[in-house]
Amino acid sequence: xxxxxxxxxxxxxxxxxxxxxxxxxxxxxxxxxxxxxxxxxxxxxxxxxxxxxxxxxxxxxxxxxxxxxxxxxxxxxxxxxxxxxxxxxxxxxxxxxxxxxxxxxxxxxxxxxxxxxxxxxxxxxxxxxxxxxxxxxxxxxxxxxxxxxxxxxxxxxxxxxxxxxxxxxxxxxxxxxxxxxxxxxxxxxxxxxxxxxxxxxxxxxxxxxxxxxxxxxxxxxxxxxxxxxxxxxxxxxxxxxxxxxxxxxxxxxxxxxxxxxxxxxxxxxxxxxxxxxxxxxxxxxxxxxxxxxxxxxxxxxxxxxxxxxxxxxxxxxxxxxxxxxxxxxxxxxxxxxxxxxxxxxxxxxxxxxxxxxxxxxxx
Amino acid sequence: xxxxxxxxxxxxxxxxxxxxxxxxxxxxxxxxxxxxxxxxxxxxxxxxxxxxxxxxxxxxxxxxxxxxxxxxxxxxxxxxxxxxxxxxxxxxxxxxxxxxxxxxxxxxxxxxxxxxxxxxxxxxxxxxxxxxxxxxxxxxxxxxxxxxxxxxxxxxxxxxxxxxxxxxxxxxxxxxxxxxxxxxxxxxxxxxxxxxxxxxxxxxxxxxxxxxxxxxxxxxxxxxxxxxxxxxxxxxxxxxxxxxxxxxxxxxxxxxxxxxxxxxxxxxxxxxxxxxxxxxxxxxxxxxxxxxxxxxxxxxxxxxxxxxxxxxxxxxxxxxxxxxxxxx
Numbered sequence: 228x229x230x231x232x233x234x235x236x237x238x239x240x241x242x243x244x245x246x247x248x249x250x251x252x253x254x255x256x257x258x259x260x261x262x263x264x265x266x267x268x269x270x271x272x273x274x275x276x277x278x279x280x281x282x283x284x285x286x287x288x289x290x291x292x293x294x295x296x297x298x299x300x301x302x303x304x305x306x307x308x309x310x311x312x313x314x315x316x317x318x319x320x321x322x323x324x325x326x327x328x329x330x331x332x333x334x335x336x337x338x339x340x341x342x343x344x345x346x347x348x349x350x351x352x353x354x355x356x357x358x359x360x361x362x363x364x365x366x367x368x369x370x371x372x373x374x375x376x377x378x379x380x381x382x383x384x385x386x387x388x389x390x391x392x393x394x395x396x397x398x399x400x401x402x403x404x405x406x407x408x409x410x411x412x413x414x415x416x417x418x419x420x421x422x423x424x425x426x427x428x429x430x431x432x433x434x435x436x437x438x439x440x441x442x443x444x445x446x447x448x449x450x451x452x453x454x455x456x457x458x459x460x461x462x463x464x465x466x467x468x469x470x471x472x473x474x475x476x477x478x479x480x481x482x483x484x485x486x487x488x489x490x491x492x493x494x495x496x497x498x499x500x501x502x503x504x505x506x507x508x509x510x511x512x513x514x515x516x517x518x519x520x521x522x523x524x525x526x527x528x529x530x531x532x533x534x535x536x537x538x539x540x541x542x543x544x545x546x547x548x549x550x551x552x553x554x555x556x557x558x559x560x561x562x563x564x565x566x567x568x569x570x571x572x573x574x575x576x577x578x579x580x581x582x583x584x585x586x587x588x589x590x
Numbered sequence: 591x592x593x594x595x596x597x598x599x600x601x602x603x604x605x606x607x608x609x610x611x612x613x614x615x616x617x618x619x620x621x622x623x624x625x626x627x628x629x630x631x632x633x634x635x636x637x638x639x640x641x642x643x644x645x646x647x648x649x650x651x652x653x654x655x656x657x658x659x660x661x662x663x664x665x666x667x668x669x670x671x672x673x674x675x676x677x678x679x680x681x682x683x684x685x686x687x688x689x690x691x692x693x694x695x696x697x698x699x700x701x702x703x704x705x706x707x708x709x710x711x712x713x714x715x716x717x718x719x720x721x722x723x724x725x726x727x728x729x730x731x732x733x734x735x736x737x738x739x740x741x742x743x744x745x746x747x748x749x750x751x752x753x754x755x756x757x758x759x760x761x762x763x764x765x766x767x768x769x770x771x772x773x774x775x776x777x778x779x780x781x782x783x784x785x786x787x788x789x790x791x792x793x794x795x796x797x798x799x800x801x802x803x804x805x806x807x808x809x810x811x812x813x814x815x816x817x818x819x820x821x822x823x824x825x826x827x828x829x830x831x832x833x834x835x836x837x838x839x840x841x842x843x844x845x846x847x848x849x850x851x852x853x854x855x856x857x858x859x860x861x862x863x864x865x866x867x868x869x870x871x872x873x874x875x876x877x878x879x880x881x882x883x884x885x886x887x888x889x890x891x892x893x894x895x896x897x898x899x900x901x902x903x904x905x906x907x908x909x910x911x912x913x914x915x916x917x918x
Binding site for chain 2: 509510512514515517519520521522527529530531532559560561
């Protein structure tokens with residue numbers, strides 16, 4: 228997998244002195260830098276195009292650590308998002324950011340390193356809680372690591388804390404810098420997985436399924452704990468056989484014993500995302516399934532279809548190994564029961580379950 | 591704003607010397623000439639058309655295109671026109687006509703598209719969005735501009751449907767990207783019956799998604815036997831036909847949902863609920879809460895119905911009916 232092309236750096240006023248900004252300038256010495264104002268409004272067309280070749284260096288004044296925006300109508304995992312940046316250089320057709328972001332470009336928050344201490348204070352002030360933190364919600368955790376060096380400072384920072392884990396979620400095979408690090412404790416490296424067909428047709432510019440799994444295997448051999456996310460699961464004719472192929476590849480390259488969890492989530496979307504996707508990917512077939520409005524306003528596959536997909540996939544995964552920490556992302560109690568045969572009942576219950584997985588794997 | 595008068599010369603012009611094809615300043619589409627012909631017949635031409643002289647000494651219409659067409663149809667040989675100076679700027683000529691039109695009538699969406707398209711020869715996108723879209727009563731943004739600019743590429747039959755507001759603008763935008771045969775078929779379907787714009791929007795999505803899922807052309811989906819039978823059914827009126835077609839397409843688009851709805855209806859029917867009592871499933875069966883509706887006029891009647899209901903056997907069988915359906 229090749230590194231992504233960065234055409235220009237947009238330097239927001241106020242970010243020039245941030246430590247991470249300085250590092251990025253050194254790593255990209257030949258990329259032109261344009262100075263921009265923080266409050267400059269973007270044209271709607273530029274937002275729609277997402278401008279994935281410009282790196283915008285931002286001194287971020289908002290909260291770096293946020294709760295995952297779940298909804299009370301479905302069971303949420305209680306994940307915390309470490310907001311390192313927004314947008315990613317890959318281009319998945321179904322990406323929710325297409326209707327979520329209100330600014331274009333790859334937005335990197337360069338005062339992150341300078342703000343780590345205050346994030347640490349929050350984590351340390353709740354010693355009895357387990358913070359499951361991820362950086363892969365609004366961007367890909369590793370896709371720009373070669374530019375930002377996120378793992379250089381995030382791994383040592385989180386490895387030293389006993390009441391948290393850091394999950395790096397990716398669709399790349401960029402693990403070289405990660406493996407060089409000496410920190411393994413409390414770090415989870417996770418891959419989003421799908422069928423080869425979905426990866427080829429919908430997950431543009433991402434690593435192939437095989438390369439993702441090979442990269443995961445290398446990380447595992449290097450001592451990292453792994454996680455996988457089958458999300459979004461997309462229903463199409465023959466998809467069951469193709470998800471089977473994906474599981475077979477996992478069986479071939481991965482030892483299941485040190486997998487902390489595997490999540491399953493079906494494709495879901497807010498109504499306005501559909502039009503953003505249709506515009507950027509005309510002729511896409513990802514809306515061909517039977518989608519109905521969910522309790523949170525997002526469209527989801529009709530419930531029996533979701534239940535069937537989850538049941539089949541989880542059954543198959545359990546055949547591989549019975550203790551994979553399988554959970555559902557944003558599903559209701561009855562879907563849990565119907566598809567997995569048990570339910571954590573509510574978000575608090577799912578948090579407890581995932582916390583218990585952390586304790587089992589990391590102690 | 592600085593006011594600048596322009597000089598034009600009145601001239602008796604032969605109608606045959608005027609190019610009456612829709613020229614670069616024309617913004618008229620799908621109009622009825624009869625009322626205008628009738629007015630001219632009775633009162634003559636109240637406002638003279640404006641023309642520009644072409645290099646071949648013939649004339650091009652700046653304003654008054656419809657008046658001139660009416661005159662030709664009425665058999666007039668000549669009329670008095672105002673001829674603009676040879677060096678009259680084309681943008682100014684276009685604005686003159688726009689001003690003339692906006693003062694007298696409401697432009698239809700195709701005509702608005704014509705105005706915007708013509709403006710693109712002289713002005714940049716930002717100027718058009720900021721200064722002209724509001725005048726035309728169109729949301730001022732680039733996406734809407736793109737939508738209007740694309741209208742001119744559509745076939746005349748589709749343009750007529752848009753101009754007459756029988757086909758929604760949104761649908762016109764959406765069907766621009768599909769093949770001509772498919773587009774004309776959709777236009778036929780939506781204009782042969784009386785569809786609301788919301789119905790059109792929902793239905794077009796289903797048709798496109800069914801076609802995509804089945805790997806078939808849109809035309810084939812619309813031409814299916816069941817739909818043709820509805821269209822040819824003389825015992826149904828237009829709204830009934832629309833309803834029937836929506837039902838057919840919904841069943842194709844959402845087979846599992848429809849199967850579940852059917853199972854639910856059978857399940858409830860088998861309970862033999864007392865009259866005036868209804869069980870309502872969660873919307874799309876997504877939630878888990880069913881609702882009970884009891885219609886009554888007096889408390890005594892309510893009490894009787896509740897007793898009847900509580901004695902009814904089989905209520906405990908109300909369950910997730912979808913579990914019995916085949917999916918995927």
